[in-house]
Amino acid sequence: MSRRTPRLFTAALAVGALLLGGCAEKTSTDTPAASGSSAASFPVTVGQLTLNKRPEKIVSLSPTATEMLFAIGAGSQVTAVDDQSNYPPEAPKSDLSGFQPNAEAIAGKSPDLVVLSDDMNKIVDQLTTLKIPVLLAPAAATLDDTYQQITDLGALTGHPSEASDLTRKMKDDIAALTKDLPQRPKKLTYFYELGPELYTATSKTFVGSVYTLVGLVNIADPSDANGTNGGYPQMSQEVILKADPDFIFLADVQQANQDAATVKARSGWAGLTAVKEGRVIELDDDIASRWGPRVVDLLRVIVDATAKVPA
Structure with a gap:
C-alpha cells in the first residue's frame, strides 16, 4: 500500500x-x-x-x-x-x-x-x-x-x-475558553484524522497540544510513543476500533471530502461511540492545520463539542 x-x-x-x-x-x-x-x-x-x-x-x-x-x-x-x-x-x-x-x-x-x-x-x-x-x-x-x-x-x-x-x-x-471546563472522573478520548488513510497527530504536536488544553486524551499517543514518526503516525483501523474514541475530529473535510456520513460508512465504524453519539466533528481543514490567530477558533469548536457530553 x-x-x-x-x-x-x-x-x-x-x-x-x-x-x-x-x-x-x-x-x-x-x-x-x-x-x-x-x-x-x-x-x-x-x-x-x-x-x-x-x-x-x-x-x-x-x-x-x-x-x-x-x-x-x-x-x-x-x-x-x-x-x-x-x-x-x-x-x-x-x-x-x-x-x-x-x-x-x-x-x-x-x-x-x-x-x-x-x-x-x-x-x-x-x-x-x-x-x-x-x-x-x-x-x-x-x-x-x-x-x-x-x-x-x-x-x-x-x-x-x-x-x-x-x-x-x-x-x-x-x-x-478553558477556565470552566468540567472535571470528569474519566477523561474523554479522541481521534484526530488528517486523511482517510488514517494519518493523525499526537499530543506532542502543536495541534495535539490544543486538544490537551481541553483535557482530552489522544488515542494516537501510544502509536508514536518513541517519536519515530515525528508525532504524525498512520494508525490502523483495528487500533482505532479497539480504542473506541469518544470523539472523531476530521481535518480532511475539504481536502478529502470526509464527513460524518463517510466515517459511518466505513467497515466497523458505525459501532464506535463517537459515531453512535453524533460526535464526529467536521473541522475547517485550514484552521485545523495552521498555528496562527485562528487557533482560538479551533479551540472553541473543541470546547463546544465536549461541553455537550455530561460530566
Whole structure:
C-alpha cells in the first residue's frame, strides 16, 4: 500500500513548514518598546535580521504568516502571497509557491521583506544573495511559539502594539475558553484524522497540544510513543476500533471530502461511540492545520463539542 502524505504534512510543506521534527526554531525580538505603530522605531532587529525601515512590499510564502500579518494590521504592506494563502479573502493572489519557491519569481515582486516557514530549496540563501531580507518563521510547536512569531512580525512591520494586543487577546480568549471546563472522573478520548488513510497527530504536536488544553486524551499517543514518526503516525483501523474514541475530529473535510456520513460508512465504524453519539466533528481543514490567530477558533469548536457530553 502506498503511503500518501496526510493533509497536515501537505499543507505544512506547501507553505514551507517542516512539521515532522515536531519542534520550531525560535527567534528573538530585539526592538525598543513602542506605544503604537506610529511610534514604532527603526532599525528593528529580530534574530539575525535587521530592517532599517518599515517594509512596504512584503511577500508571504506561508499561509499562517499571511494570517498573522493581516491580523496585526500589516495587510496593506503585503503585496504578494503564496498560492496556499487563502485567508483572509483580501490577501493578494499570486501563483508563488512556498513548497517550491522560485527566487527569481519572488524577486520579481520587488519585496523588501519575505516571510517563509521553511528553507525549501535553500531559498533563504538564494534570497539573501539577492539582498532580499528574509524572516524564517517555522511551524510552531507550542502556543508560545505562535505568540513569539506574532511579536516578531509586529516588530518588523512597524506594528508592535497591534501584535501585543493580538497575543493578549488570544491568551485571554484561550483562558476564558478553558477556565470552566468540567472535571470528569474519566477523561474523554479522541481521534484526530488528517486523511482517510488514517494519518493523525499526537499530543506532542502543536495541534495535539490544543486538544490537551481541553483535557482530552489522544488515542494516537501510544502509536508514536518513541517519536519515530515525528508525532504524525498512520494508525490502523483495528487500533482505532479497539480504542473506541469518544470523539472523531476530521481535518480532511475539504481536502478529502470526509464527513460524518463517510466515517459511518466505513467497515466497523458505525459501532464506535463517537459515531453512535453524533460526535464526529467536521473541522475547517485550514484552521485545523495552521498555528496562527485562528487557533482560538479551533479551540472553541473543541470546547463546544465536549461541553455537550455530561460530566
